[in-house]
Amino acid sequence: MTPRRGPGFLEHVLLLWKLRLDIGLNQGKRPSRVLAVLSFLVTSSPALGLGAAFYRLLSWGPVAESAAWCAFILNLSCFVTTAVWVTWPILSAGVDDHSELSRYSAFPISPFRLLFASTLATLAEPRALVIYAPLVGATLGYAQHHPLPLLPALLMFALYAVHNAAWSRVGLHVVLNVLRQEKSAEILGGGFLVMLFLASLIPPVDTSWLTDVGNAGLQALGPDVLLNAAVALGRVPPGFFGDGVWALAHGAYFAALVDGWLMVLFTAMGFLVAYALLLQFHSSVGRAGPRVAVAADSNPFSRKGPRTDAMLLREALDLWRNPRARLLAAVPFLLAILLKLLSGRSLFAWALGDSADAWLLGGLALYGAVVIASTFAQNTFAYDGQGFAVFLAAPMSVGDVLKAKNRVHAASALGLGALVVAFYLAYFRAGGVREVLLAFAAILALLPVLLTAGNFLSLYFPVKFHASLKRRDKLPFTASMLGVAAASVGAAPFAWALRACGRAGPGWDTLGVVCGAAVAGWALYAATLPTVLRLLEVRRELVLRAVTRD
């Protein structure tokens, strides 16, 4: 038997892209291509609006005629597009197919080609349409008044997209490697402190121009501020595309060539780093996930106490040892640091007056609560796996398990919210008693809605999750959208009450409204819990099958 020649590189890219397409088209309980296509159209529809808006902005006379505005918007769009694309897989804490070397290990394809081909295949996913739409719109709008040579411009865009894809892999693989470490919590904490220290060395951004603009309108904005910002953005890798487009439009072909080569260089660097991290990920661990170092004689379950305590303790330990929870818990703090680094609070203060701290403090605390509560409450039996069968076999009500989960998830979300509030107060040295109380009230109003929705979603859309991060875990699209809707409803009282007080800052009446919403929310939770528990008894076998599937 003579072994066949394996597929070529382009064939591998097409095969992996076709695989993603087939998986996408097979979504839903009964594969329905029409529904899948409709779902794709719905999820990618914002792309059209975003693209059109940026096209109109860059082709609008006053902007198109200003070199400073054009360069600034183009380069800023590049920066934001790269930032979103690179952080997307990290923030969603997802594991992409390419990281599952074991799944493709049988096939005659080298790990590097697999990484490269799979990374290129991600560029044809629906999210690419939405994320790249503003930049594509901006570039086309710019080209309306500044004609671009088509082929070089397309080549620059392709290089830019591949560059972003490579660095998104780096980000993802760094996170995966950290999370698989035995001491991932310590590494995350240490990295966080180092980042705080480094951030303190960076001088604050001069935001006096915001005050000028606030007093005299946009005409007070001197071209120097825009040009300096555009030049700065054009000197970091994400800005090479914008810089290159500007150079192409002005016939500076050598400058465009330099931008192109720099993108190739950084892309190659990104792929090499991503590959090294990927091999590290697969070589440094056995079959298990992160190991937890526990002294041999340490057994928290040997303490005296009722059975409920043991259940609560198990849930809390499960959450504490979950690498995804650790990653998600770090996100609001990183956002707060970025906010300070970019002087974002000044921007909010300019736009929202005395309400700025209430918005920021409440918003960050709510975000922290949402990432914990929605991730773990909306598919609450996901990580139990065969453990759920143990609960069903034990002489106890499975409803007690659900209630224990609700209590632990609520407490964790509230705890993370409290930590975010404390961090904000210490780090920004801003915010008062009313802002703090409003943030807590907002979380208390949000939690019952998330828990209620989460309980129903856990029963109707159960999916097995893998704590070891070895597999790609994905909730059905409908469940994700319903989860987003629940979070929006839960956060609405806070947003509505704060919006009503304008720039004046929250009053005690604002707090009263949010507290009232919290009381109503918990009443809703209590009212729906009996139905949830009854449904759990009815659907327990369905849930068991879903969360124990190989």
Place this chain on the structure above:
Amino acid sequence: MTAPLPSPAVEARGLVKRFGDFTALHGLDLHIPRGSFFAFLGPNGAGKSTTIAILTGIYGPDAGDIRILGMDVKADPLGVKARLGVVPEELSLFERLTGRQYLTFCGRMYGLEADEASARASELLELTELTYKSGGLVAEYSKGMRRRLAIAASLIHAPELVLLDEPFEGIDVLAAGVIRELLQELSRRGVTLLLTTHVLEIAERLATHAGVIKGGKMVDQGDVASLKARHGVPTLEAVFEQLIGVPAARNAALSFYGPRPETGP
């Protein structure tokens, strides 16, 4: 002049694999003749799955040499993979593909043309009695069906050596029967098979050769008849018990059930 002896299907010497402080394999030697049905036996955690992961290229060994079908795994890993079929213990199938789509995708990844991959997929679905479910998503398959599908996928490129890690685990008698017959047919056709299993009856019935691993070391290996003769016992299970020892748990006290009865049922 006689023809040179064909190289063994697998020849591994001094394999060492470490995961941090833990050493999974301590200088393992493995010799699997071509055309044999090799039962790779050992208790949980002995290093069977790690050995298979090294043979399939998931892990690189920290020390030692491996030749598969006469080829150096380090020098030509992709060439080896093109002639190898693998059924891992943890099945990582693409849940949102249909059974037919999955098999065809696997065939294409091995370089088969689309029509040939599709034709072979149909034949393998028939052989593994999955044709009636070929249009259903893998996510809807039972454990036994998923196992049969994984075996079908491992055969789509007509490999000369197939590695099967616990293919009989957690499946019913009917699925086990289908798999057993399939493996016997492959063996009759001269395909070399490496099987890890805890079901020693199956190993006894199917295997021509066996090896027993304990604590990351191969404690004995050879053809089944010579193993039994060497240890002076009639069955492979007895060989296994002699080499591995009786688990201590059988002597556990179970004191919370009260005093141990004098005679048992």
